[in-house]
Amino acid sequence: MPADPNMKILVVDDMSTMRRIVKNILKQLGFNNLEEAENGQEALTKLKADTYGFVVSDWNMPVMMGIDMLRAIRADEKLKKIPVLMVTAEAQKENLMEAVQAGVSNYVVKPFTAETMQEKISKIFK
Amino acid sequence: MAQSRPAAKAKDAMDDEEPTEVAPDTKLYEELGELARFIDTTMKTLSEFSVPVSASSEQLPQAQTHLLNLKTQTEQGTHRVMMEVESIQDNHVHVGKMLKELTHALQQANVAPNLIQQVQKITQDLNKDDKRLLDIMTALSFQDLVAQSVNKLVTILDEVEHKLLQLVVVFGPYQKQAAKNDQGKANEMLKQLEATKNTSMNQDLADEILKQFGFN
Known part of the structure; x- marks a missing residue:
């Protein structure tokens, strides 16, 4: 199923610069319905309060880490089908394995290019 | 006065032991003297240490502030x-x-x-x-990586400062080894920084692993 350009996307990162970069790339890819959250906890609150089609999240964040948020999403009956793309500097194989086990939809290692993100989104929504 | 045989025997024995009894006392005094001089010298050395160690500890919060400013400046820029x-x-x-x-x-x-x-x-x-x-x-996105490294360095400095202050308190150059062996947060952060430098994946490797899990 191709990605719906109108779907609401949640960008989760504690760094404002990264949120802006990811949002900019998503805009250039044609997605304009973008929301943001600073950590996993805030993201979960937003996800439960509204309908989102896609989550792009960092790993290492205060309050609630991205991996914990991912587990919480997969454990929630209402949220568990939302695709989650991890965009992270946590570049150890163990991190990737942990994310796969937690149910990540795909994984982008920082620093990344717009092409990489586009490719991963295409794969998730193919 | 004539001595009884056992008493005379005991005196003979004491006379025989006399030279060996004096020697340990002298040696003990010498060792105690040496130990006292060593303690004195060590105390002086330690007091000389404690000032720079204390000064270094006091500089660490400044270093942390500089690092956090660096993060803010790169973020603003x-x-x-x-x-x-x-x-x-x-x-x-x-x-x-x-x-x-x-x-x-x-x-x-x-x-x-x-x-x-x-x-x-x-x-x-x-x-x-x-x-x-x-x-x-x-x-x-380099700024995000810089910020994450700065955050880890600030945590490490915080821990180092804490340890240095402990050293000042307990005169601890002798504690160096113990500090080295400590498995605190700073150690963990240093390991993380080192690990990132040595074993971080690039996207190709990540994709290769993802492929093994059926991500195409």
């Missing part, structure tokens, strides 16, 4: 560049629309085809610049 990039991107969208309208108008007016081609060439160049602008945006 990055946002400034992003703002300019976004302005150019918005402008490009506007110019792109105008060029599209111009091309349409030229086609309607039936003007020379090379003029229309020139306008289309301008549109293509504009699109190439859009790609470059997006590359600038993604290149700015």
Whole structure:
């Protein structure tokens, strides 16, 4: 199923610069319905309060880490089908394995290019 | 006075032991003296140590502040560049629309085809610049990596400061080994920094692993 350009996307990162970069790339890819959250906890609150089609999240964040948020999403009956793309500097194989086990939809290692993100989104929504 | 046989025997024995009894006392006094001198010298050395160690500990919060300022400055600078990039991107969208309208108008007016081609060439160049602008945006993600490293360094400094203050309190150059062996947060952060340097994956490797899990 191709990605719906109108779907609401949640960008989760504690760094404002990264949120802006990811949002900019998503805009250039044609997605304009973008929301943001600073950590996993805030993201979960937003996800439960509204309908989102896609989550792009960092790993290492205060309050609630991205991996914990991912587990919480997969454990929630209402949220568990939302695709989650991890965009992270946590570049150890163990991190990737942990994310796969937690149910990540795909994984982008920082620093990344717009092409990489586009490719991963295409794969998730193919 | 005549001595009884056992008493005489005991005296003989004491006379025999006399030289060996004096020697340990002397040796003990000498060792105690040496120990006292060692303690004195050590105390002086330690008191000399404690001042620079204390001073270093006091400098660490400043170093932390500098690092956090560095993070803030890179964040602000990055946002400034992003703002300019976004302005150019918005402008490009506007110019792109105008060029599209111009091309349409030229086609309607039936003007020379090379003029229309020139306008289309301008549109293509504009699109190439859009790609470059997006590359600038993604290149700015360096700031996130810098910020994460700074955060880890601040945590390490915090722990080092704590340890140094402990050393000052307990005169602890002798504690160095213990501090080295400590499995505190700073150690963990240092390991993380080292691990990131040595074993971090690139996207190709990540993709290879993902492929093994059925991500195509």
